[in-house]
Amino acid sequence: MINIDKIRKDFPILNRKVNGNPLIYFDNAATSQTPKMVMDVIVDYYSNYNANIHRGVHTLAQEATEAYEGGRRKIQQFFNAAKSHEIIFTSGTTHGINLVAQGFTHFVKEGDEVLVSAMEHHSNIVPWQMLCDRTGATLKVIPMNKEGVLLMDKYQDMLSEKTKLVVCNHVSNALGTINPIEEIIPMAHAVGAAVLIDGAQSSPHIKVDVQKLDVDFYTASAHKLCGPTGIGMLYGKEEWLAKLPPYQGGGEMIAEVTFEKTTYADLPYKFEAGTPNICGGIAFGAALDYLNQIGLDAIEQYEHELLEYATKKLLKIDGLQIYGTATDKTAVISFNIKGIHPYDIGTLLDKMGIALRTGHHCAQPVMDYFQIPGTIRASFSFYNTKEEIDRFLDCLEKARQMLT
Structure with a gap:
């Protein structure tokens, strides 16, 4: 109540x-407002333990690291991911989609097909067009009707062994439609395709269980969830994240660097190059705490x-x-x-x-x-x-x- x-x-x-x-x-639907509880967490971070994370041995660094990784664990629990390292911090949903689209350059070739729904946000269209331009794959559109409902019979007909990836928003930002991803995901898996779901509009309103959905990738943004802008999450099944190459290179995402060769860090850090939005990750977790209270x-x-x-x-x-x-x-x-x-x-x-x-x-x-x-x-x-x-x-x- x-x-x-x-x-x-x-x-x-x-x-x-x-x-x-x-x-x-x-x-x-553009951005949610932020409760004082989350604002207080942001002020507390900058007032009391602002420091870089993971590498420092001093007290502030350790406190910041624990709070940041605590934010990751809260996201894991909120979306019911099996493991915390299946949660990648991003700058938002768009970043998460681009990370996967860039990685799939290695898994998609000419003649393959990527399916998107007719009601996607530009952020879930343009990265896949760019992927198809790079690889020679074909982008196909799952049609909808005048009510703003996907035509699932047409979707079934479009699926084939050529389908390598299906991408769809959970909820349309333009229409409010809740798409039947509980049907879309297994149908794609039946032909061996991976599935990415844009959860930017669904996660503030619907309880999401990524394990129950059996989805391969799920993305969301904190600023839709009463959190700050500039921080988001990408969930990926461990098996997929292990296969995808790093999206960016730099500090934090490495295990060993020489001028001859670099080896990459384990998950999730392989995808988190550079100093992250530390305060954002902590505040994201606090925002989820607030939503869970309600x-x-x-x-x-x-x-x-x-x-x-x-x-x-x-x-x-x-x-x-x-x-x-x-x-x-x-x-x-x-x-x-x-x-x-x-x-x-x-x-x-x-x-x-x-x-x-x-x-x-x-x-x-x-x-x-x-x-x-x-x-x-x-x-x-x-x-x-x-x-x-x-x-x-x-x-x-x-x-x-x-x-x-």
């Missing part, structure tokens, strides 16, 4: 005003209530169309109002203190499919309220009347 009054006190930013109005933050099941249930509440009320507005009407959705609503450009709505709502996203949401192929330039996207989190949705709807109606 969500104690919304208590939770909102944890987020200082929710008390501020924007353009003279109380802030309503409905841009959670409970992912409670978060999912409450956010679904917000989604249903807002959807019913939005559909009463004249000329409003929602894009992404899958039965299984997270709390994301993308919509347009007939005859009004999304940017104009977003600009007026900002004047009223409401923060939401307009544009193509780094998912231009989705917008091209619906033959629109972009959408207005309201995305909710567990610290949002039905009262905020009511005020948003009042302001949206005012904006609509001003623009028609």
Whole structure:
């Protein structure tokens, strides 16, 4: 059960005003807000034990190392990875995807195929296009329908011995659709293909168990999970991480260096060249502690209530169309109002203190499919309220009347 009054006190930013109005933050799919508990961890690190990790014998270095590796273990537990060294720290989901795409240069050749879904973020399209350009492999797109649901029969038909990799987001950032990865993963494995799942939009809202999913790679970003920007995670099965070559070279990722030859460090350090975002890794762990205190099941249930509440009320507005009407959705609503450009709505709502996203949401192929330039996207989190949705709807109606 969500104690919304208590939770909102944890987020200082929710008390501020924007353009003279109380802030309503409905841009959670872009980045979540950060609770004071996580901010305190960041301040504590820089105030009390800021030091480089792993190599120092002095007390501060040892404290920083333990806290950083503690963050890794918290991520392992949150996603239920079998081993902590299957968690690679990255700068975010995009970094994790690129790490795998670069490594697969060694496992993909001309004539092979990489499958991506039609509703991917650019970060889960461009790296695979680059991989295909390097190797001569072919990129194929799993189609979707007008509801924003993948056509699983078409996916089945596309799979073959040529398929080396299937990549898909768990949740669409543009539509909110929860993709059936519990079906997608074993179907890919049946033809010998590996699977990477972009979990940037799912991990804040759905409990993820990478072992139960049997997924080969899963990526996420801390800033979607109430943590700081610039830090993320890549989960990879140990067998795959052992085969992939390092993504970058430098300090920390080596075992032995001479001018003649270099040998690489064991997992996970093989993929973590240079001084890492130490504070970010520690704060990532703290953010997961915070989410665990509330409970992912409670978060999912409450956010679904917000989604249903807002959807019913939005559909009463004249000329409003929602894009992404899958039965299984997270709390994301993308919509347009007939005859009004999304940017104009977003600009007026900002004047009223409401923060939401307009544009193509780094998912231009989705917008091209619906033959629109972009959408207005309201995305909710567990610290949002039905009262905020009511005020948003009042302001949206005012904006609509001003623009028609």
